[in-house]
Amino acid sequence: MSTHGFIGGIAKLAAASLVASALISGTAFAGPTLDKIKQRGTIKVGVGTTPGFFSPDSNGRWQGFFIDYGRALSIAVFGNPDKVEFTNSSPQQRLPALQSGEYDILLSGVTVTATRAFKLGFHFGPTLFYDGQGILVRKDLGVTKAADLDGATIGAQSGTTGELNVADFFRKTGKTFKPVTIEDTGQFIAALESGRVDAITQDSSDLVGKRTQLKKPDDYIILPERLSKEPLAPAIAGGDDRWLEIVNWTVNATIQAEEWGITSANVDQFLKSEDPAIQRFLGVDPAFNQALDLDPKWAYNVIKTVGNYGEIFDRHLKPLGWDRGYNRLWTNGGLLYSPPFR
Ligand SMILES: N[C@@H](CCC(=O)N[C@@H](CS)C(=O)NCC(=O)O)C(=O)O
Numbered sequence: 001m002s003t004h005g006f007i008g009g010i011a012k013l014a015a016a017s018l019v020a021s022a023l024i025s026g027t028a029f030a031g032p033t034l035d036k037i038k039q040r041g042t043i044k045v046g047v048g049t050t051p052g053f054f055s056p057d058s059n060g061r062w063q064g065f066f067i068d069y070g071r072a073l074s075i076a077v078f079g080n081p082d083k084v085e086f087t088n089s090s091p092q093q094r095l096p097a098l099q100s101g102e103y104d105i106l107l108s109g110v111t112v113t114a115t116r117a118f119k120l121g122f123h124f125g126p127t128l129f130y131d132g133q134g135i136l137v138r139k140d141l142g143v144t145k146a147a148d149l150d151g152a153t154i155g156a157q158s159g160t161t162g163e164l165n166v167a168d169f170f171r172k173t174g175k176t177f178k179p180v181t182i183e184d185t186g187q188f189i190a191a192l193e194s195g196r197v198d199a200i201t202q203d204s205s206d207l208v209g210k211r212t213q214l215k216k217p218d219d220y221i222i223l224p225e226r227l228s229k230e231p232l233a234p235a236i237a238g239g240d241d242r243w244l245e246i247v248n249w250t251v252n253a254t255i256q257a258e259e260w261g262i263t264s265a266n267v268d269q270f271l272k273s274e275d276p277a278i279q280r281f282l283g284v285d286p287a288f289n290q291a292l293d294l295d296p297k298w299a300y301n302v303i304k305t306v307g308n309y310g311e312i313f314d315r316h317l318k319p320l321g322w323d324r325g326y327n328r329l330w331t332n333g334g335l336l337y338s339p340p341f342r
Helices: 003-025 032-040 065-078 091-099 114-119 161-173 185-194 204-211 241-260 276-282 287-291 298-306 309-316
Strands: 043-047 084-088 122-124 129-131 133-138 152-157 177-182 199-203 220-222 230-232 235-237
Touching: 032 043, 032 065, 032 241, 043 065, 043 091, 065 084, 065 241, 065 298, 065 309, 091 122, 091 235, 114 122, 129 204, 133 161, 133 204, 152 161, 152 185, 161 177, 161 199, 177 185, 185 199, 199 204, 204 220, 235 241, 241 276, 241 298, 241 309, 276 287, 276 298
Parallel strands: 043 084, 152 177, 152 199
Antiparallel strands: 122 235, 129 230, 133 199, 133 220
């Protein structure tokens, strides 16, 4: 064997043992995003502006269902819910901004799609909200179903799945419509109010919230159809396995806690639980979370501070009349299911 081949062999062995030890120790590789987050001391989150899901309150502090997941991530990384900065940008701009590193994560109602995952290289955490696309119309049009909109002018936001789905819907049903694509959210809503468009189409989560912001909400209705499946999930850039796992398991923690009946109010009582799985989860048995290279109390802190999935949902979405629907736990006939914490 030549010296060169020998040294090359040693290098390969060393690389292989590095991979092996990472696998044995069970830690996913940290990548550029998590390194940047830790250096900066905050997580940069791109969000939308829909009441209930994400909107600044009268003091300018962001509130909402997705916002609480940003705070939960801040707890998982920093042990503090406020090491997080929320910024709104348009649906058109936010995915490129995520790609270029302007955001560490989008919690903005991004739909998981094959193109975004395969072609654009984004990674998605667990679905946080199972949604579908709706249509909001002025009541005086006398329309009761989507098919009645033959020939109508319909607004969609550029860069959204809604823009694509509405075209599919009309092609599929053999009807026609005039598309108007609008980037800016304010103009999107204004187009409906001014009569520039007959209807607008977006995720129904967005339409329910934005309808409350119209000058005369009662003059508008959301049609019964859902044109698509819109599983809304946290989106991150590819290339950072550990950041992805922190996102995955922080969401899972809120779902698993709900399944166990652990809430922000009773989590301290669960510290006395005899169940070994709950002891691992809450860090009573610290070895499990330590082996993940996480603070033993990370899941305890998340639940104590923001609560479980049901609490987050009820705090922000129940007041707007949202029913859990598909967003119930699997044990209650819904789609939410956390893999095991073990
Ligand atoms: N789910 C769709 C639409 C995403 C979207 O536009 N979401 C709404 C909120 S649910 C939004 O960000 N609107 C702009 C805003 O609220 O500022 C997609 O991923 O393309």
